[in-house]
Amino acid sequence: MNVKTIRDSFQAPDWSISEEKGQMRLTHLSTQSEVKVEVHGWDITVEYDDTGVEEETYLLTLTSDCLAWKRGEDEHKRLMHDVLKKLPWEEKVGCHIEDGRFMVVYSANLQHGFEPFPVTPRKWQECPIPEKPEEDAC
16 A cells, blocks of 8 residues: 555646645645545454454545534535545445444445444554655665
8 A cells, every 4th residue: 555556546637635744635626625644554343234243454544624514514525435436445434423433424345325334443553554665775
């Protein structure tokens, strides 16, 4: 999972990309909405109707401060959904936070529509995935 893959998915003229404190910031230029991207491990427990309870691991987090604002919230949720779909990896889950709970509203594993359901994400204490490749000292 590298930064170049994300950069290749979000290019000008629609997007601007910057890095700050180990996070990438994707800015949708026409709306000036920002999405923060962090590479880190998360586990969530999901109960599927056909296969039962499964633990799944995800390595990328998208967050946005904009969703706390009521004005433009629906438009920004659609933007976040578009960002999620543009990412090239197959295993993806999208959650909104409602009343302090993470509610799954998008899952690549659930092809048909579903009612949002709660999950409890657990962030890995340590993540073996480097945030940025080491520069060669020579």
